[in-house]
Amino acid sequence: MFKKFSKEEIHSRSNIKSSVQRGLKANFVSLYPNIEQAIDLVIPKKSQVILIKCEDKIQLYSVDKSDEDGENREIVMFQHFNDDLVPTLTTIHKFPEAFPRVQVDRGAIKFVLGGANIMCPGLTSPGAKLPDENIEEGKIVTVYAEGKEHALAVGKLLMSTDDIKSKNKGHGVELIHYLGDGLWNYHD
């Protein structure tokens, strides 16, 4: 989604109302219940969320950055049209336990970092990991890698994890956002 994303694709920026901001947080928590206790760290109560509307109906949500290192704002989540809200990798790195996860084997890492969708065998081989409990098709999953600690991508399941295990053929995860893509390299 963000392979070629850059500043030029931004149409507008606007402060969102506090009621909308509360709705956004509730929506995010309903999608990712494990983030509930940390949601005020993702979007602090007193912060002002800025909605950044971009080409292709992509909407980014940016907040004041809490940790001070020169940059003032940070994109914490985004949304394509009316699809589910998706956490950015920086948010995922801060709260890794809050999101459902899959793991690819080492061989798949460079393809993921190249922005390719993830093939089922890369999710079922010995180095890979899928959760025991099924995750439905269409759900957002964070993508980890064999031998690595941090997530390298986030994507959408193109089939349920049970189907990935049993069919083991074709695209399993549509890649949405990954280390080094346009969104990762964009600094608000």
Added chain:
Amino acid sequence: MAEVAPKSVLYCKICSWPPEYCEFGSSFKRCQAWLQENNEDLYNQLYSNANLSNQLSSLSIEKEAKLSADLEKKQAKEEAKAEKELAKKLMSKITIKRIERNKRKHIISISGMEVLEMDLKKICKTFANKFATGSTVQKNAEGKNDILIQGDVSDEAKEIIEKLLTEQGLKDVKIEQVDDKKIKKKQAAQTQTK
């Protein structure tokens, strides 16, 4: 989830990824050098021999060998390119020029900052805040962007730039401080003696 504090993640200043992924980037050697200088513990953890064997993957040996051969080829190519670029960068020079506006007022003009590949406007803001003065970006005659700062802050600016260069593994880039007034005088003196 009892623990709600955000996890703090170190990112590589060279390629911007978590350092464990630097090996898949196009600046691996520079990334390694940066990490060794800035976080030796993690460097040892990632690149000590004992741990390299832990990272052995579950792929078949031949497949792994082919993948790493491919990757190495690509890396070698990209690294050669990156090294060339780095060498070019290290050859470049940042010039801090002190220009006298009148007897008491000075302005500092910094050129060659593009080597940092950072948003110059952001650097301007840093200067403006640090020195409580005005700072702006201006195109020079060569079409490149200079930073202008009000006030006699040449030495202080140099310190900040040195820090930025070190952070990016570019500390060998020379910073030259010149005084515009003296140059003019010297030139004037030279023309007189001719």
